[in-house]
Amino acid sequence: MPGPGPGRPGSDPCPGPAWPTGATRLAGVIGDPVRHSLSPAIHNAAFAALGLDWAFLAFPVVAGRAPEALAGAMALGVVGLSVTMPHKAAVLALVDRATPRAAALGAVNTVVRQGEVLMGDNTDGPGLVESLRSDQGFDPDGRRCLVVGAGGAARAVVLALAQAGAAQVVVVNRSRDRAEAAAALAGATGRVGEAADADGVELIVNATPLGMDRSPAVADPLAVPAERLGPGQLVVDLVYHPLVTPLLSAARGRGARTANGLGMLVHQAGHAFRLWTGAEPPLEVMAQAVAASHRDQS
Numbered sequence: 643m644p645g646p647g648p649g650r651p652g653s654d655p656c657p658g659p660a661w662p663t664g665a666t667r668l669a670g671v672i673g674d675p676v677r678h679s680l681s682p683a684i685h686n687a688a689f690a691a692l693g694l695d696w697a698f699l700a701f702p703v704v705a706g707r708a709p710e711a712l713a714g715a716m717a718l719g720v721v722g723l724s725v726t727m728p729h730k731a732a733v734l735a736l737v738d739r740a741t742p743r744a745a746a747l748g749a750v751n752t753v754v755r756q757g758e759v760l761m762g763d764n765t766d767g768p769g770l771v772e773s774l775r776s777d778q779g780f781d782p783d784g785r786r787c788l789v790v791g792a793g794g795a796a797r798a799v800v801l802a803l804a805q806a807g808a809a810q811v812v813v814v815n816r817s818r819d820r821a822e823a824a825a826a827l828a829g830a831t832g833r834v835g836e837a838a839d840a841d842g843v844e845l846i847v848n849a850t851p852l853g854m855d856r857s858p859a860v861a862d863p864l865a866v867p868a869e870r871l872g873p874g875q876l877v878v879d880l881v882y883h884p885l886v887t888p889l890l891s892a893a894r895g896r897g898a899r900t901a902n903g904l905g906m907l908v909h910q911a912g913h914a915f916r917l918w919t920g921a922e923p924p925l926e927v928m929a930q931a932v933a934a935s936h937r938d939q940s
């Protein structure tokens with residue numbers, strides 16, 4: 643496998659073939675907008691670290707054009723795609739095969755080319771669980787969990803927590819019907835609840851945009867009232883702009899442990915990287931790349 647050559651972003655100048663080469667394998671992300679996606683920084687750093695002759699690009703693809711994007715990627719020999727808004731549901735209907743979790747969620751965030759077959763998966767939930775285990779030392783097995791939100795991210799988290807053996811997964815969301823649909827993903831361990839249910843849970847995950855920079859102003863940016871937060875809880879905010887949201891700040895102030903959304907972002911990318919390349923992702927390198935890009939954007 644050729645090593646990273648001169649000119650490769652993030653690599654040290656070293657002897658080796660110029661990069662990209664005629665054999666460079668291409669992966670990318672489709673979405674709209676993708677200009678500020680952190681995925682190119684994460685994956686290109688990982689390819690360089692392992693000396694893989696691969697490259698990752700961001701492809702702006704507007705709503706409704708996923709069919710052409712996938713057909714074009716197939717024709718051009720693109721080996722892997724990340725899928726982001728607004729295409730996650732559309733791509734599920736376009737792949738040849740989907741993993742059970744992508745089918746259950748109705749959303750694909752990772753496409754893997756296997757010969758002439760496109761396989762769709764969803765790595766968001768495993769990304770969150772892997773980040774809990776390896777970054778926070780928190781195994782969801784047997785734990786009481788509460789998820790705020792019922793959109794794409796929340797659904798992925800609810801399913802993954804249930805599959806990781808959580809004792810209960812309470813879903814809190816402003817729209818009851820969506821909360822019920824999300825809670826159903828957790829089977830017998832899932833139920834719809836309210837913020838007061840945060841008392842006594844060991845894990846709280848905010849999977850709404852509350853607290854995010856540039857999101858519409860709301861009277862209260864806390865997904866869970868401060869008085870419900872305290873020692874014995876791990877509070878995870880999937881939002882990562884800013885890195886310390888009002889929820890995380892309140893949780894820290896009241897003695898809870900906290901984590902922002904970069905852990906899930908890195909681990910879901912690591913999961914996709916493993917599916918595309920078959921190699922173990924260099925998670926430390928990926929975390930450093932995401933932190934550096936995040937600093938540049940802030």
Ligand code: NDP
Binds near residue numbers: 791904907
């Ligand atoms: P969706 O639009 O699919 O879902 C948003 C959810 O938030 C819905 O349940 C919605 O409620 C709720 N919500 C939105 N605004 C408010 C509000 N003002 N008050 C209360 N609830 C609200 O978004 P996603 O699930 O894709 O993303 C959710 C968050 O997670 C985003 O901030 C996103 O950036 C982050 N994220 C982070 C990832 C990571 O790797 N760290 C990965 C994916 C997402 P309702 O159902 O009533 O509309």
